[in-house]
Amino acid sequence: MKILWILPYLPWPMTSGGKTRQFHLLRTLSERGHRITLLVQSKTEANAATRATLEPWLERLIVEPRRPLKHPVTLLAGLFAPWPLLTTVNGVSRPLRERFDSLLQEPWDVIQVEHSYSLQPYLQPLLRAGRDFVLTEHNLESSLGGATYDRFPAWASLFVRYDQWRCRQWERKAFDSARQVVAVTESDAQAMRQLTRTPVEVVVNGVDSRSFAEVSADPQSQRVLFVGNYEYAPNLDAVQWMLDEIFPRVWSHCPEARLAVAGYALPANWPERWTDSRIEWVGFVPDLPDLQRRCALFIAPLRQGGGSKLKVLEAMAAGLPLVSTAQGASGLAIRPEEHYLAGDNAQALADAVIRLLSEPTLAAQLAGAARLYARQHHDWAVAGDELEQIYRTLPSTQEHPACV
Template identity: 30%
Template sequence: MKILAVTSELPYPPTHGGARLRQFEILKRIADEHEIHLVTFWESTEDRDLTPDLAKHFASVKALMKPPPRPSRTIADRFRVPHWRLTWTDEMLELIKEQVVAVKPDIAYVTPEHMAFYIDAFSGIPSWIDITDSGELFASSSLALSRSIKDYLRGVVYLNAVKSFERTWFPKYNGCSLVAQADADSIKKLCPDLAVHVVPNGVDTDFFSPTNVPSKSKRLVFTGTMDFAPNIDAVTWFCHEIFPLIRKKIPAIEFDIIGRVPSEEVTQLEKLDGVKVHGFVPDLREAVQRASVYVCPMRKGAGMKNKILEAMAMGVPIVSTASGATGIEFQDNVHGLIRDTAISFAEAVCDLVSTPQKGESLAKVARKAVCEHYSWDHSAELMSNCLSQLQKDSEKIAL
């Protein structure tokens, strides 16, 4: 099967965010059995320089440098999702059309949701969009945390714009996939006639595995791309509302924030006692495993969090909000602790730091669960099955 894959960013290196990780791990496995031709955007000269490392997995790679986001120019722009301004270029549309002619693909595979506008390039070709996360759920979670009437009204406008976008563009595809059931249910409600499937994220349980790195009993850690709004909100809330409560009981405890491109708001957190912002770390395993507790105080967002899967795989005790554990087999008091208020979150962290044997017990169950249910091989197999079925269905219709 020939697949023309169109992505919003180079799916490499997999250390640069969840979107790159998901597409790299899934597409490189599908490429073992099918012929994949990739069309994508470079976001930097680093991306361009890394393309040869990625190209060995695919039949071909074509890319354009992504232009900077265009500003809103009209009042109407304020009532639309910003996807047009982020990823649309006439040059990309023409490149995709050229590849359609040159490759003659059996299937078009598009990801993520803000590349949906390029559907017109695939006239007559069965098309699949890997939406990944529900925009409606993401917008709703942000709306719930509005700090002012102005923020709330903006949130309402954005939520309505997202729902309009999803209703309009996703049904133009023959099928779609999302990482979690809650996200799939949201899209199915908006697009009842669209074939919706769940293809969860995975984790490399051999790479992310428990080691003999000595744990520091008074160290907490959070990882993520640190210019991503939900991650910024998570560490800001934790540092200002939760961490001071923890330090009252455990004064020597420290908090490590690890992740590339920390925003100014995140960098400023280092001024707080006990907080260290590390930025990008080539291999985060040692830093995570030196912590006695992995904290995931996520309040915004949708989908499933790779950071939770990785911490589970490494056997590090976890305290998360319900939002942080969404879409993952992660039950309170079974795989870790789930707390949604600042006070209860702080108490849970103190509990695990003070009683390490409890954390170790939870972590063992979590490691077992992630090994059984969240491999990238399984995720790639699910996606491959979706695309193969789409091709078969289209062939039946053609007959």
């Protein structure tokens, strides 16, 4: 199939779950013979390393720059436009719309748009041309609440409520305009079906099982791992909760335990705020398996967010025993005491960490079951199969395919 894939960010380097999903789905589809043009509006340039990584999987990589966050257009539209602020940040771009108009002159089997908040520059051209498109929504943004608006000051509460209302209206419009909506979990899909008559199907988040197959936990290390993108508010909350409430309880019973905090955009002031020498401020690591094999277990103390967590899937695929909240395990058909240990308050999570550090046999048993689950149900090959099945139902692929 000939696919036009549209993104509001470059999928390399893989500094977030969303980027990881994009990279692996693009690679999976390309390996299966699909011809993909990737259109990206990005706040960062596509440097030589990024192009060298992405272009082998693509027919074309087209990158349009995103204007600065505090540009007057963004500030004015953010206040007065009918769509939410996040859509304004990623929309209202004449160069992008003009580039898209020219691309619409070509035959496409599938037009794939990622995130409703990126749709604004493309929606009217798509409707005018009568072109179907598939819309993937990684989270139901209007339901995230604090996860989206935590950084707004208290005096902006009226604007926050207004923007949440705009978000709900925009989601309905985006979903209703699509030929097919894709969610990443069944619970998200059920919520989206309440907003639209457009069919909503699930394409799961995945994991590159081969990359993690040779990794195993090191129970002797007593090192607990957390990985996140710290541009995302739920990960900030998770680390703060760990260090303020969870790990003081862990250290009272296991003083030798260590906590490795890894991931992109680690706040510079954290090492000054939390000075305990047992905290390892790792930051972004390009080789995650190398770090994982030096850890005893993975913790996912998430209280906010949506979808399913790729960092959790990667930990499971690497054979790391897992401690998680219900939110951290959301979207995954895993069961406490069979695949992981659960807790939804600081004491329960601390007790679970202590238990796994103290009971290596139990830790290995849970890790083995979780690894098998990840490989069988969430390998990227599974996600690729699900997405291809959706594409095969589209009228554009049945009536006049652009590429056979």
